[in-house]
Amino acid sequence: MRERGVSRRRALGIGGALGLIAATGLSTSAALARRPSITGAELTSAVPLPPPYQVPLPIPATLQPTAQGRYEIVQREASAEILPGVRTPLWTYGGTFPGPTIESRRGGPVTVTHRNELPVPTVVHLHGGRTPAASDGYPTDLVLPRNWTHAGGHAGHGMPDPRAVVTELTRDYTFPLDQRPALLWYHDHRMDFTAPAIWRGLAGLHIVRDDAEEALGLPSGPRELPLMIADRAFAADGTLDYPALDPGLRARPGVRDPYLAGVMGDVILVNGAPWPVHEVDAARYRLRVLNASNARHYELEAVTDDGRRLDLVQIGADQGLLAAPVTHRLLPIAPAERYDLVVDFKGVPIGGRVRLLNRLGTGRTRDVMAFRVARAAADDSRIPAALAADLPDWRRSDAVRVRDFAFRTGRMHGGHGWLIGGLPFDPARSDVTTALGDVEVWRLVADVHHPVHLHLAGFRVLARSGRPPLPHDAGLKDTVSLRPGESVEIITRFDGYRGRYLFHCHNAEHEDMGMMANIEIT
Structure with missing residues (x-):
């Protein structure tokens, strides 16, 4: 493998600034806000790459149910010709990358049985799903491969989790899908190893539809x-x-x-x-x-x-x-x-x-x-001036509390980590406790780029660094991009289910290195 060298100028805009940020705090990261929107370092491929715009766009296959509302996916190793003429080993959902797309109707519950035939434990999270805690894909709720002998089922940065629900070989994930129609996606969420598992291919789409959206006349x-x-x-x-x-x-x-x-x-x-x-x-x-x-x-x-x-x-x-x-x-x-x-x-x-x-x-x-x-072709599609009337109208005055969270680099277990509120993730610790139905305002602040994802609940962006939201912040979100030195205010209502959920940075390497926290909904 060859790695691309990182110049001093580029390093200050990405990972090379970590020590400086840790030492000087947000004053340094505010300066980084003027740099390109990148946090990380780039690998250089060691094989010849094809010219652009030659390979036809694949459309992921739609997964067929095994019975009404029931699906089965085998997580297994496979290989595919991603680069023309080159076979690449992958970890897959159902033998393909991306995995098969699941098509659902709003309010129509589905159960997906996942069978783990990979060499390591896995966890499945339906990203964007309003999902009961038992099926949300908590990072320690592992599905072990057959004859897995590693003590405790998992290891790594995380502390032991007395509440983990571990199964062997298979697990049923049940999704009520009592939610607005949207593009969701499912991916691996295993403790400490989410990033490399997604990189190897464990990702797929899940689309929720309803009659009202289909009546709008959008392209289809x-x-x-x-x-x-x-x-x-x-x-x-x-x-x-x-x-x-x-x-x-x-x-x-x-x-x-x-x-x-x-x-x-x-x-x-x-x-x-x-x-x-x-x-x-x-x-x-x-x-x-x-x-x-x-x-x-x-x-x-x-x-x-x-x-x-x-x-x-x-x-x-x-x-x-x-x-x-x-x-x-x-x-x-x-x-x-x-x-x-x-x-x-x-x-x-x-x-x-x-x-x-x-x-x-x-x-x-x-x-x-x-x-x-x-x-040329006929086109009877349209873009209506009014799209959806069911967006929540939460106001600041509805919030029962305001919370502050800092997403910053720091030390963890003697090495580098990514922390929320100065703490690395611990599955045994409750970081936030809230009551079902509570409306809260959260103020998030970043050192470098952090896309912050909230499980279970959608939210609206109220402000960025004290100014109005940006045009692309419109609507109901579950992930918001924080730029270096930026603060973002969001408002949400925890109205889904009781139980233990997560919020975390969705830079997957940050997530694996401690940048997650628990929400306990009571």
């Missing part, structure tokens, strides 16, 4: 495209390169020092294909976009070959439709965020191309994918 069928964007790097033998301290992911968590701030790759995959291309009609398309990268942030724009930007019309956020559309030319998207967009290709000449670019990328990571307009 082949003109609705799920786009899971993720970066990776490849070693000389075609395997996925990742700087794990323990390549077997069995006992010792963490990554090598240059990557403590986050791991990024130099290959951009969309639905598991490198820089793909998709043929489209000259019509509106609905793009359901997920950033499934471990640490990479993107700023997306759609550009024709003659340099004209197309509007990215946002109709939805993490937790479903907005009240009204918001039009962007540039759209930032942090790890785990989802945006529901409509792009109109009607004005592009037949045979013309539209590239989806990443303004935060350099070199090959500036390209994401392309659309080639293949034909």
Whole structure:
């Protein structure tokens, strides 16, 4: 494996600033806010990479139920031709990367039986799901592979968890899906090893639909495209390169020092294909976009070959439709965020191309994918001026309490860690206790970039550093991107279920190195 050298200038904008931040606090990280939206270090692939816009965009297969409301997924090793002519071993849901898409109806409960045939324990979290605690995928609620002999079932940074529910080989996850229609995703959430497990392929989509959304007339069928964007790097033998301290992911968590701030790759995959291309009609398309990268942030724009930007019309956020559309030319998207967009290709000449670019990328990571307009076509879709009327109208005066949380680097168990409120994650400690139905305002502050994810409950962004939210903060979210030195206020109501849940940074390396905390809903 070859690693890209990091210049002093670049290091100050990413992981190299960690010691400085720890020593001087937010005054230093405020200066970093003027730097590119990146926290982490990039691996360089050791295999020849294909030219962009040659590989067709794959569409993940829809998982078929085994009975009404019941699904089965086998977690197993497989290999796939991600780079043309190169076989890459993967850890998969059902043998594919991404895993199969589950299509559900609002209020229609589903049970997914996961069978673990991988060499290590796993945990499944439905990200964005309003899920009872027993099925939420708590990091110590492991599904052990057959004949797993490691003492206690898990090891690593975390302390022992007396409440862990551990099963062998299989586990049923039940999702009531009593929630707004939205693009969710499921991924591994194992204690201390979430980042490398997702990197190896353990991620898939879950779409919730309802009649009201389908009646809006939005683009649908082949003109609705799920786009899971993720970066990776490849070693000389075609395997996925990742700087794990323990390549077997069995006992010792963490990554090598240059990557403590986050791991990024130099290959951009969309639905598991490198820089793909998709043929489209000259019509509106609905793009359901997920950033499934471990640490990479993107700023997306759609550009024709003659340099004209197309509007990215946002109709939805993490937790479903907005009240009204918001039009962007540039759209930032942090790890785990989802945006529901409509792009109109009607004005592009037949045979013309539209590239989806990443303004935060350099070199090959500036390209994401392309659309080639293949034909004229009728289009009866529309973008209504009013989209959803069921968004919560929580007000500051509704909040029964205000909480403050600092997301910062620090020391953990004698080494580097990522901390919330100065503390590393401990599954046996209750960090937040709240009552079912309580409305709270949380003030979050960051040193470097931290995409903060709240399990179970959606939230609204109230303010950024004392100013109004940004246009892309609209709607109901479950992940919010904090920039260096930035504070963000959110408001939420804990109205789902009682039990133990998490909030954490969704830079997956930060998460594995302590940046999680518990919420106890009573």
